[in-house]
Amino acid sequence: MRSTRHRTIRTGITATAAVTLVLSASLAASAAAPHSRDGATGAAAPAEAAALTWSDEFDGPAGSAPDAASWNHETGGGGWGNNELQVYTDSRDNSALDGNGNLVITARSDGNGGYTSARLTTKGKVQPKFGRLEARIKIPRGQGIWPAFWMLGGQFPGTPWPDAGEIDIMENVGYEPHLVHGTLHGPGYSGGNGITGQYMHPQGWSFADDFHTFAIDWQPGSITWSVDGVAYQTFTSANTNGNPWVYDQPFFFILNVAVGGNWPGYPDGSTQFPQQMVVDYVRVYDSQL
DSSP states (O other), X not given: OOTTOOOOOOSOOOOOOSOOEXXXXXXXXXXXXXXXXXXXXXXXXXXXXXXXXXXXXXXXXXXXXXXXXXXXXXXBOTTTTTXXXXXEOOOTTTEEEOSSSOEEEEXXXXXXXXXXXXXXXXXXXXXXXXXXXXXXXXXXXXXXXXXXXXXXXXXXXXXXXXXXXXXXXXEOOTTOTTEEEEXXXXXXXXXXXXXXXXXXXXXXXXXXXXXXXXXXXEEXXXXXXXXXXXXXXXXXXXXXXXXXXXOSXXXXXXXXXXXXXXXXXXXXXXXXXXXXXEEEEEEEEOOOO
């Protein structure tokens, strides 16, 4: 349990007027081997066994913006409820395609204690419900750097956080380069009391050294997390200790790189800028064979 970690979701999201894509296929029972919290692991079902429902492969010219049909930019500073330092922008300096099939989110320092980065969401545009959701990502590194691939309930902000629900598919804090975290935040279990677990790199290496695939297999009443096809935890409605399970509804994606905050701490003399999170793809499979 990460008692010092607290995520308060800033409520300034602007929903883009668009038809919500709701992906509501039921996950087959064999899609992932259940995993207990005692450290046992099982192989997640291969994505190739499922039907691809939606994806962004980030193909496009170098320097171009991510596809506006799928992605919104959230902008601004103010700490984002976690005493973070960065200001999120919609500048190509902070988020752009690299021309090689990747989205690159770049955290930059101005050299005077200020930082910029990007935070992209699919709010109102792509909001899956159930299925296999995954992204292949090479995360950044360094003290005070906080990359994340996560989701919020599609009713947010009309339904406030944490009642709307949050699914953290992957989070990393720079002082733990060999660990990634998967967490649920909901009513009665949020912030430092989220339902959480972690996965260690099999060789104990930094996750920033290479690309890795971070995924959830999601069905009514159950979510299983995996890294590179290895399932490391399953949480079900039984894990909420009588509090509401709020995950049987559409959620939208968020990709961001924060700088500083209550959980990761702050950059120091060892932290090098710029830092980049490179995203090869984000995919949604409906798990129908």
